[in-house]
Amino acid sequence: MGRQVWAEVNLQTLRENYFKLKAYTQSEMMPIVKADAYGHGLIPVVKTLKGCGAERYGVALLEEALEIKAVFPELTVMVLGVTELEDSDSLVKEEIIPAISRLAQAKALSEAALRLKRTARVHIKVDTGMGRIGFREEDYKDILKIADLPNLKIEGIFTHFATSDHKDLSFARIQLKSFQSFCDKLKELGLTIPIQHTANSAALIQFPESHLDLVRAGISLYGFTPSSQLGEVAGLEPVMSWKAKVTHIKTIETGETVSYGRTFQAAYPTRVATIPLGYADGLRRGLSNHGEMLVHGKRSTVIGRICMDQTMLDVTRIPRVQVGDVVTILGKDDYEQITATEMAKWLGTISYEVVCGISKRVPRVYLGLAEDALGQSLELSEPNSKTL
16 A cells, blocks of 8 residues: 555445435435545545436536546536636536626626537525625626526526524524525516525435425535534444554653654653654644544554654553554544544534545545446546555
């Protein structure tokens, strides 16, 4: 394998999560695969979910959409984030659906579609309280102008919830009501839009009246609940594990120190294991001196500052640790488990940031190779990946 650090992505677990989530809704599922499928590997994830029957995918950037289209030209791909006016030709040529949040975007797209003698599909983004991008209630006339533009088809309209991952859904209900009123007003003015969607992972799980025509399953696909307020969702399992091998073992005496700044000083003779990963791999420096990892099924504490490429662990109370032993940064080892959710709590952040932050220099190893709809084994060809 070369470098003794890797992330295991279990595609069978991904499949199982997909079908568990699908059981929550009668609406079409649109998996969200932005940010390299939340760090899990875009093309292997899409191949697996395509085999589950998913035909429509959501990303954040045009570049991500183009990557999918290059392998799967038949799939429907939507860019949920902002696309630039100069992206219009690419969007039209590749039949990628943009989220339209400004009239100028739609005009540029219409011009490109006319020039290329094509029709471009778009989804209108409405801001009902998230406060990022999108048309507001007072902008409805702009949407009517978009509907009149040549070679443009408004296929969908959507909004995004700010608090659907809270126990208290009162603001999410206000947003849904505002969105539905907005759609009703457009309908009264003669514009009926076929696909309406509002539900993200949290709303898919706990806000069924928001499912409408399409649901956008994101972090839940990868085995995490969107927030601690939601609690654990039965059956969802993390798709990714993160591992490394011990590269060095030594014993330091009482009073000796470890790593930059000498922030760890041994209170007793301490057995130290070094592993070859650090903050350049996405192991946050904020875990220095208090993060934990699993060795031989037991918890070991990070000691000293995490370096760019190396991290040290106290394995004094874990017998027989040797060079070459596997250390689990995220995942299960015997009866113990460390999840991205737990690591996020140590850091004061969320699981999304943990898994998205595992860097590209950590090879992804694909397990539980799923089969596609024809029963054929999927061939996964990522530049920095292996299949087992």
